[in-house]
Ligand SMILES: Nc1ncnc2c1ncn2[C@@H]1O[C@H](COP(=O)(O)OP(=O)(O)OP(=O)(O)O)[C@@H](O)[C@H]1O
């Protein structure tokens with residue numbers, strides 16, 4: 001199976017590229033599903049489908065042509081299916097705090113539920129071999145980062161918080177009951193979380209396996225868009241995801257060089273060169289700005305030919321280790337490929353077996369293997385495009 005993410009800043013062309021790629025892989029005979037992780041769900045619009053069709057389908061995949069399905073999740077359906085007892089408890093708390101029951105139900109859709117629901121689908125499609133190709137049309141950068149951080153966040157929560165929370169709730173329930181009418185979660189709530197976690201088992205490995213999953217960043221030759229692409233690149237590396245292509249979309253055609261768009265055209269050329277330098281050795285796929293909207297099957301098929309020309313879109317266009325742990329001089333070295341990092345931006349903290357990497361407002365917890373976690377000294381240095389974190393000494397505490 002092959003999973004391809006299309007990610008990038010808002011409006012750069014993610015949905016169009018995802019749809020075009022899906023059309024091409026389906027035409028090559030691979031059973032393909034394009035899934036949308038964007039609440040604004042524009043897949044159906046881009047395929048020019050009637051909305052009713054999707055509404056009737058309650059968030060399940062619909063077949064749009066031979067071998068090709070699209071799926072736009074319906075969070076209400078997912079809540080009924082996956083989140084029953086968890087959602088019930090959260091709405092109960094909100095309702096106890098005086099919020100109207102209907103509003104409480106609405107508010108009890110926590111950030112992350114949609115992402116976890118999508119992970120459940122990916123895991124089930126992968127385990128049951130339902131599709132040959134899964135194409136993910138991501139939400140703009142920030143939200144898609146929450147999606148990729150979800151498996152590690154959940155693992156951290158289950159290892160560090162869940163057991164305690166459950167034990168505390170068990171013993172504190174009778175006491176709290178006497179002094180407050182806010183209920184503590186019951187066993188059904190905890191069991192529902194444990195069951196959900198079990199269904200997600202293995203999905204983190206699937207997403208970080210470069211033989212299965214790759215990320216294609218969609219960008220435009222413009223200063224601010226490129227900046228965000230660099231940032232996205234760094235974060236995907238941090239999550240061990242293999243980026244195998246940069247799609248440079250909306251390039252003005254040559255005849256723009258001498259008209260109203262002359263200055264734009266000059267600027268774009270500079271940014272394209274800059275992007276080649278920034279993302280080398282990852283290949284860049286240039287795509288021209290079309291002379292009209294790219295909507296409907298035929299236009300999207302034309303777009304796919306522009307992106308891949310005669311190449312197989314399932315190919316791994318680049319394979320590299322963004323993240324590597326090696327044994328060295330009696331200690332360990334964790335190498336993380338973060339090419340656009342300036343050292344002062346990074347903050348490291350090790351608490352027991354956990355390494356916390358903070359870059360600006362972004363944070364990642366890495367659970368360290370036991371031998372590595374036993375180290376007493378950690379040091380970070382920059383080694384070309386890598387942050388090298390060295391662990392030395394034994395902590396016998
Ligand atoms: N190369 C292109 N030439 C012409 N129009 C394009 C091109 N690429 C994308 N578009 C158009 O730009 C608009 C936005 O594209 P698209 O929806 O794919 O972007 P997106 O990154 O998914 O946006 P969002 O972040 O809102 O989800 C669409 O109307 C699409 O038809």
Ligand SMILES: [Mg+2]
Pocket residue numbers: 014015016038042137138
């Ligand atoms: Mg989109």
